[in-house]
């Protein structure tokens with residue numbers, strides 16, 4: 001590449017990594033990530049030696065390009081099929097535990113292996129990523145964009161692409177960005193996630209369950225996903241509606257209410273309940289998407305992509321970034337005017 005264009009990507013989740021892997025053959029690409037690791041909402045946390053996928057629970061493979069990426073990851077042991085039956089549990093009757101309905105036949109589900117974050121880590125192998133760099137704003141002019149951080153300016157860049165969740169991207173992008181309205185009309189739901197280590201030998205009558213419950217929407221046995229294993233442990237999500245309504249509530253109270261609700265489905269002893277850890281995702285899922293696969297402003301050399309352009313799914317984040325890359329590659333190849 002003679003005189004490659006300089007491209008800054010904000011965010012090292014599925015969208016940012018997908019973009020970087022394609023664009024790096026056509027430009028000089030650097031990702032800026034505010035946290036200390038890749039993956040974004042494809043997240044795994046270790047608590048007392050136990051691993052919890054506390055963000056995305058699984059993903060689907062409908063897009064041929066995503067399938068081709070996953071074939072490579074599966075061959076390298078960074079992803080695997082999750083063959084669990086997911087049952088549906090009705091709202092619990094007051095006088096006893098809920099009974100599961102038979103699992104529905106549904107499409108194949110996949111996970112990172114041995115943890116969800118293994119897939120983004122595998123994708124990041126050849127990417128140039130600056131960690132612990134939170135971008136506060138984008139200033140300057142097209143072909144001379146500067147990223148502002150607490151510790152100084154970074155740049156200039158010919159292009160800047162934001163892949164942060166919509167409300168965070170809206171705060172970063174300059175007011176001149178041609179698609180600000182589309183970013184601002186997008187809405188995202190919160191999610192509280194509870195991580196519970198069960199005592200050795202504890203059993204649950206399901207590997208994963210969707211709940212019709214006023215507080216909770218999902219329980220999964222994280223240890224039963226491929227490559228995980230003992231001790232038994234649960235990842236429990238609060239429903240989008242309940243999470244939004246409690247987003248500013250003190251975490252201790254939220255945790256106590258989620259544990260009370262969980263006990264309607266899974267018996268917990270005092271030690272298991274006391275050891276539970278809660279995570280607040282302010283922007284977890286997509287309530288209203290941008291309705292377009294990506295937002296590109298070719299005049300100003302700015303763009304954004306991510307799950308929120310299409311739908312709140314890992315595969316949608318991949319599709320959004322892949323389709324933006326298709327549109328950007330010819331522009332990056334053009335010599336500077």
Ligand SMILES: Cc1cc2nc3c(=O)[nH]c(=O)nc-3n(C[C@H](O)[C@H](O)[C@H](O)COP(=O)(O)OP(=O)(O)OC[C@H]3O[C@@H](n4cnc5c(N)ncnc54)[C@H](O)[C@@H]3O)c2cc1C
Nearest residue numbers: 011013014015034040041056057058135164306307313314
């Ligand atoms: C609890 C939960 C459960 C879910 N369950 C599922 C599921 O079962 N199946 C499914 O398909 N999807 C699920 N999802 C959604 C899925 O995780 C997302 O659709 C997908 O991971 C989004 O990828 P992304 O790259 O678009 O965004 P993200 O993963 O959010 O990546 C954005 C990145 O930008 C970084 N960033 C943000 N602001 C800045 C800044 N100012 N400077 C630098 N970096 C910044 C963030 O740290 C992050 O790493 C779930 C999500 C959550 C939270």
